[in-house]
Amino acid sequence: MASGVSAGRDPYDEEAAGRRPLELDGRDAAAAASSSDHRPGSVIPRYQVGSMKGDASSRSAEGSRLLSTDDVRKSKPGSRYYTAFGVDLSPDNMAVAIVYFVQGVLGLARLATAVVSGFSSLPWLIKPLYGFISDSIPLFGYRRRSYLFLSGLLGALSWSLMATVVSSKYSAASSILLGSLSVAFSDVVVDSMVVERARGESQSTSGSLQSLCWGSSAFGGIVSSYFSGSFVDTYGVRFVFGVTAFLPLMTSAVAVLVNEHRIPPGEHTILLSGSGFVESSKQHVRQLWTSVKQPNIFLPTLFIFLWQATPQSDSAMFFFITNKLGFTPEFLGRVKLVTSIASLLGVGLYNYFLKEIPLRKIFLVTTIIGSVLGMTQVLLVTGLNRQFGISDEWFSIGDSLIITVLGQASFMPVLVLAAKLCPPGMEATLFATLMSISNAGSVTGSLVGAGLTRVFGVTRDSFGNLPLLIVVCNLSSLLPLPLLGLLPEESGGTDNGEMKHN
Secondary structure, eight states: OOOOOTTTTTTTTTTTTGGOOOOSTTHHHHHHHHHTTTOTTTBTTTTTTOOSSSOOOHHHHHHHHHHTSEEEEEEEETTTTTTEEEEOOOOHHHHHHHHHHHHHHGGGGGGGGGGGGGGGGGGGGGGGHHHHHHHHBHHHHHHSHHHHHHHHHHHHHHHHHHHOOOOOOOHHHHHHHHHHHHHHHHHHHHHHHHHHTTTTTTTHHHHHHHHHHHHHHHHHHHHHHHHHHHHHHHHHHHHHHHHHHHHHHHHHHGGGGGGOOOOHHHHHHHSSSSSHHHHHHHHHHHHHHHHHSSSSHHHHHHHHHHOOOOOOOOOHHHHHHIIIIIHHHHHHHHHOOOOOOOHHHHEEEEEEEETSOHHHHHHOOOOOOOOHHHHHHHHHHHEEEEETTOOHHHHHHHHHHHHHHHHHHHHHHHHHHHHHOOOOOOOHHHHHHHHHHHHHHHHHHHHHHHHHHHHHHOOOOOTTHHHHHHHHHHTTTTTTGGGGSSSOBBTTTEEEEOOOOO
């Protein structure tokens, strides 16, 4: 979407969405890699968030209060469970929330793996394949529980190897690939579980489920952003890897809480037999193609892609704040901690004020506000903030905070919409496919932004036309708005979950 406003990503966090800063020209590639690799706060989707050194007690307590006071409360009379974001914390829902928390807190080892962290995005490029496997091939009689359990074990193995025997960059890259594979697979599985729970529910209820998931992930991000840098400095990278190895075991442990009916042994055997598997796979592919062709799935997906594909000036801004303003990795780590907290605030904003608003209105309002707020980067680039007595550092923190809150709140409807589009029997495959299309749109936006960066002559040392680039990118975020009719027309209170198209 807008150059300065997108879910979980801001100009001070260039590796969001699983990619490195795009090069401004051929000479800039090494500088971009160097800056991002050693910069605390670099993240890839959901599960790895940056690091931060500082006062642990106050900031961690702040993050805890965000989850424990307003968002977690006793459920309505007659219920045995507490609620968070309006969702009962039953064992089944707690399992989902803990898996998302683990994905957020795994950023604990992010700083220690900066040199080879680019490899970690590779397993995320084929998420639909994991969805196909989970939907089509039950393991030990289960489509979800077994894969969660094994994903946790695989993640624990990868980080244990990093903590003990890994000694070369090649073995480190292999171990990190295994760890990233485990998180990507568990991400697909737990997403499918959320989709199954959201089916037939109102937009408001589905929004509450997504809020619980992403709130848990954001809280994990706060924890990892806060402790990772200090852990590396105090105890060393091997210790951090060892601590990280215990975190995926939480995923394996909560897998037993997943409420899933076991597939009968006879049916299980047929599905895994040669002919049964081939026929099941063919049927699954046909069902996927039939679903994607339906207008009520294809048209919203097209809008999401176009909404994400508008150009972004993030790469140019990253070079500006590091090369021109001289922001240090330590300061960027502080910004990352702020954005992690802001993500949690964005989830809360959506859950309490936006989840019952029709999707079209949410996209319209947040896109317009995001475009306006994205223009504030012009003040930083031109130095006007200093004329108002605001330092570059404080302006960057405030700007990042506001943009991230809005970006997270505006991305939540995408998740709700994608979850409601998935038909029964192929939740993991279709949801992963929809999210891959959304990510493809974001990558397209970065590529278009990189092209505009070259057209305007902005390089790592020349920022004369950067204000104009920021204005063009933010105005372009308004281009998809005439296509809002592609989205389903639904109010948050619709109980049956039905959606209509114009």
